[in-house]
Amino acid sequence: KINGERLWDSLMEMAKIGATPKGGVCRLALTDLDKQGRDLFVQWCKDAGCTIRVDKMGNIFARREGRNPALPPIVTGSHLDSQPTGGRFDGVYGVLAGLEVIRTLNDLNYETEAPVEVAVWTNEEGSRFAPAMVSSGVFAGVFDLDYGLSRKDQDGRTMGEELERIGYSGPDDASHAAHPVGAYFEAHIEQGPILEAEDKTIGVVTDAQGQRWYEVTFTGVESHAGPTPMNRRKDALLGAARVVDAVNRIGLKHAPTACATVGMMTVYPNSRNVIPGNVFFTIDFRHPSDDVLAEMDREMRAEVDRIAAEIGLDCQLEQIFYYKPVKFEESCVAAVRKGVEEGGFSVRDMVSGAGHDACYLARVAPAGMIFVPCIDGISHNEVEDAKPEWIAAGCEVLLHAMLQKANE
Amino acid sequence: KINGERLWDSLMEMAKIGATPKGGVCRLALTDLDKQGRDLFVQWCKDAGCTIRVDKMGNIFARREGRNPALPPIVTGSHLDSQPTGGRFDGVYGVLAGLEVIRTLNDLNYETEAPVEVAVWTNEEGSRFAPAMVSSGVFAGVFDLDYGLSRKDQDGRTMGEELERIGYSGPDDASHAAHPVGAYFEAHIEQGPILEAEDKTIGVVTDAQGQRWYEVTFTGVESHAGPTPMNRRKDALLGAARVVDAVNRIGLKHAPTACATVGMMTVYPNSRNVIPGNVFFTIDFRHPSDDVLAEMDREMRAEVDRIAAEIGLDCQLEQIFYYKPVKFEESCVAAVRKGVEEGGFSVRDMVSGAGHDACYLARVAPAGMIFVPCIDGISHNEVEDAKPEWIAAGCEVLLHAMLQKANE
Ligand SMILES: NC(=O)NCCC(=O)O
Ligand SMILES: NC(=O)NCCC(=O)O
Numbered sequence: 001k002i003n004g005e006r007l008w009d010s011l012m013e014m015a016k017i018g019a020t021p022k023g024g025v026c027r028l029a030l031t032d033l034d035k036q037g038r039d040l041f042v043q044w045c046k047d048a049g050c051t052i053r054v055d056k057m058g059n060i061f062a063r064r065e066g067r068n069p070a071l072p073p074i075v076t077g078s079h080l081d082s083q084p085t086g087g088r089f090d091g092v093y094g095v096l097a098g099l100e101v102i103r104t105l106n107d108l109n110y111e112t113e114a115p116v117e118v119a120v121w122t123n124e125e126g127s128r129f130a131p132a133m134v135s136s137g138v139f140a141g142v143f144d145l146d147y148g149l150s151r152k153d154q155d156g157r158t159m160g161e162e163l164e165r166i167g168y169s170g171p172d173d174a175s176h177a178a179h180p181v182g183a184y185f186e187a188h189i190e191q192g193p194i195l196e197a198e199d200k201t202i203g204v205v206t207d208a209q210g211q212r213w214y215e216v217t218f219t220g221v222e223s224h225a226g227p228t229p230m231n232r233r234k235d236a237l238l239g240a241a242r243v244v245d246a247v248n249r250i251g252l253k254h255a256p257t258a259c260a261t262v263g264m265m266t267v268y269p270n271s272r273n274v275i276p277g278n279v280f281f282t283i284d285f286r287h288p289s290d291d292v293l294a295e296m297d298r299e300m301r302a303e304v305d306r307i308a309a310e311i312g313l314d315c316q317l318e319q320i321f322y323y324k325p326v327k328f329e330e331s332c333v334a335a336v337r338k339g340v341e342e343g344g345f346s347v348r349d350m351v352s353g354a355g356h357d358a359c360y361l362a363r364v365a366p367a368g369m370i371f372v373p374c375i376d377g378i379s380h381n382e383v384e385d386a387k388p389e390w391i392a393a394g395c396e397v398l399l400h401a402m403l404q405k406a407n408e
Numbered sequence: 409k410i411n412g413e414r415l416w417d418s419l420m421e422m423a424k425i426g427a428t429p430k431g432g433v434c435r436l437a438l439t440d441l442d443k444q445g446r447d448l449f450v451q452w453c454k455d456a457g458c459t460i461r462v463d464k465m466g467n468i469f470a471r472r473e474g475r476n477p478a479l480p481p482i483v484t485g486s487h488l489d490s491q492p493t494g495g496r497f498d499g500v501y502g503v504l505a506g507l508e509v510i511r512t513l514n515d516l517n518y519e520t521e522a523p524v525e526v527a528v529w530t531n532e533e534g535s536r537f538a539p540a541m542v543s544s545g546v547f548a549g550v551f552d553l554d555y556g557l558s559r560k561d562q563d564g565r566t567m568g569e570e571l572e573r574i575g576y577s578g579p580d581d582a583s584h585a586a587h588p589v590g591a592y593f594e595a596h597i598e599q600g601p602i603l604e605a606e607d608k609t610i611g612v613v614t615d616a617q618g619q620r621w622y623e624v625t626f627t628g629v630e631s632h633a634g635p636t637p638m639n640r641r642k643d644a645l646l647g648a649a650r651v652v653d654a655v656n657r658i659g660l661k662h663a664p665t666a667c668a669t670v671g672m673m674t675v676y677p678n679s680r681n682v683i684p685g686n687v688f689f690t691i692d693f694r695h696p697s698d699d700v701l702a703e704m705d706r707e708m709r710a711e712v713d714r715i716a717a718e719i720g721l722d723c724q725l726e727q728i729f730y731y732k733p734v735k736f737e738e739s740c741v742a743a744v745r746k747g748v749e750e751g752g753f754s755v756r757d758m759v760s761g762a763g764h765d766a767c768y769l770a771r772v773a774p775a776g777m778i779f780v781p782c783i784d785g786i787s788h789n790e791v792e793d794a795k796p797e798w799i800a801a802g803c804e805v806l807l808h809a810m811l812q813k814a815n816e
Contacts, residue, residue, distance in 0.1 A: 227761025
């Protein structure tokens with residue numbers, strides 16, 4: 001029913017904004033390129049007859065009116081920001097699948113009972129500004145507005161300043177209370193290897209893993225790499241290196257479901273012949289069980305303390321982001337299943353390894369997610385890829401699921 | 409005999425150029441601040457009646473003429489560049505101690521037989537541009553001029569371009585053949601803890617450790633930290649972390665004399681929720697025995713190969729800098745000893761842990777070094793410090809040693 005070619009073409013058009021040499025995208029949140037992507041999306045939505053609202057977190061809502069404008073809208077969406085070396089599908093697929101649903105409804109002159117909206121959530125990736133999903137988090141009341149607007153990038157610029165700068169600091173309250181959501185659906189690439197390995201086209205997402213993110217700073221003593229004897233060193237990088245290995249051990253111990261990653265590390269002063277005096281790094285823990293996540297937390301803290309003590313380092317450790325495992329609402333999961341049946345696609349249930357805006361929306365509205373495979377399970381990588389038929393199938397399921405909810 | 413207060417005041421005046429909040433100095437090679445430091449030194453030398461020569465590597469020679477201008481000059485000196493978070497003494501002490509020798513000779517109207525010169529060697533630290541001591545190396549014929557001028561910083565700017573930019577690309581050949589040196593002395597802070605711990609004022613440097621510097625790049629697969637199972641990862645940072653620990657083990661195995669350091673590490677794409685696909689890091693090995701240094705090299709290569717294989721990483725490993733342990737010339741060591749006796753200072757023999765321009769000069773001229781203590785053995789750190797009486801004592805010894813050689 002949906003037009004897979006039109007959807008694919010729009011994805012490829014959007015992928016030109018911030019295109020990278022290896023076929024990926026670098027469109028970091030609230031940069032000029034993010035603004036270009038937003039402008040293009042807004043233009044496409046206006047062309048499709050939608051009205052546009054922007055809230056104080058820069059979240060964009062494109063609305064196709066329903067027969068009963070008083071009903072809360074059925075919303076879909078995702079994000080347009082990317083990782084520094086991101087792909088052409090992560091996030092943008094969910095946004096443009098939503099636009100394709102609206103375009104399809106227009107083609108059919110189909111009037112839904114409830115309004116239908118496509119949302120773009122600001123800074124989902126959490127790469128330029130930590131944490132992830134900060135603006136859907138504000139919308140869901142998990143974070144307050146001040147917290148959201150004061151998130152800083154590595155250069156000290158805040159989300160609030162950057163929203164102003166690119167012209168996406170809107171007038172509306174960034175809150176589900178001001179803008180109730182009837183139901184929320186999100187289509188996304190799996191970003192993992194399971195669907196492709198099992199040759200399934202659709203993943204019905206029933207749950208999402210819990211996450212804990214940390215920032216650690218080790219401080220030792222900067223000193224000369226030549227005349228400073230091994231036994232007089234307080235090498236902050238040696239400490240950080242041992243934590244990287246410990247984090248990996250903790251991940252392996254709770255595998256196959258746990259994930260444990262050090263993704264970011266900054267060494268200071270970062271000079272070849274200076275023993276590093278200061279190292280900043282991050283830890284990312286995930287598990288579908290909140291208890292195991294708490295156990296990983298305890299194990300990691302013990303390791304960090306032990307390692308800091310054995311080298312004589314000062315340690316600052318802060319958990320900057322935490323959310324419990326998410327269970328998606330039964331009626332939305334059922335609507336997705338029904339959509340899959342109607343399309344006749346191969347399917348399996350999935351637990352999402354990544355966080356998604358849907359995880360926060362699930363706190364304030366019935367929510368569900370649709371996964372499609374990606375090549376080799378690779379995401380957060382310029383080579384991220386997906387087959388056009390997967391992309392079309394997920395959008396088809398999204399249309400069906402939204403129509404069920406919009407006409408309930 | 410020398411004027412300790414004048415020397416100290418000049419050191420403090422120079423330390424204003426690139427002063428850092430914690431009392432140190434950031435005067436990276438061939439930056440605008442390096443130019444300011446050079447300009448000040450040149451002005452002071454002109455005020456002291458010296459003539460100035462600059463060679464193609466930007467090495468500066470300030471000359472006080474001797475009774476016999478045909479004799480090769482007795483040269484002293486060191487460097488004005490610093491680490492990113494460097495101190496007020498590393499390098500600049502050797503330069504300004506040389507200036508103080510000339511000022512003292514002027515005060516006394518003392519005419520030496522051979523000319524006396526103070527040299528400033530470009531980019532000794534090897535921090536902005538690797539390797540260390542590149543311009544004294546070119547002067548000594550260890551590197552050719554093209555190699556020296558083509559050294560690049562992290563932003564891809566070359567030493568040649570930067571010398572032009574700050575106006576210190578001189579006309580003279582950067583070669584001992586074009587400018588023979590009668591003898592070379594260098595005063596320097598120890599940069600290690602031994603002299604202070606043993607309450608000695610002067611270290612007579614008999615040897616310098618050998619060094620090997622490496623660059624390593626590990627390449628794995630960038631992927632999403634959430635949905636990528638532990639057993640499907642090729643985490644470049646995990647590999648680098650294990651090498652940091654292995655390098656430390658190799659250093660400890662050959663302690664107390666060995667040093668082994670990873671000082672620099674850059675993680676790519678450096679995003680919290682991305683498994684690092686690429687990590688660049690450096691290794692710095694030192695030992696007074698060339699055989700042990702070769703053994704450390706073999707051990708490290710075996711570890712790097714093992715670690716890369718166990719994680720499935722591609723590995724590029726390059727040794728970018730190597731020099732054998734240095735033995736300083738007997739007559740110069742004797743001249744330093746004699747200077748210590750005349751001053752009546754407490755003394756011990758030392759092996760230099762750091763590399764110095766004197767190590768390369770030793771290949772083309774009789775050379776010797778004088779160490780003075782530094783507080784807590786700390787160097788390559790903003791808090792680097794020394795007592796005025798140590799600073800004065802080292803300069804006194806330098807004066808005596810140079811006069812012996814200049815009047816031989
Ligand atoms: N989907 C996605 O890549 N989200 C980023 C937040 C996370 O790391 O889970
Ligand atoms: N003296 C000094 O800090 N030299 C830098 C070269 C080295 O790392 O040994």
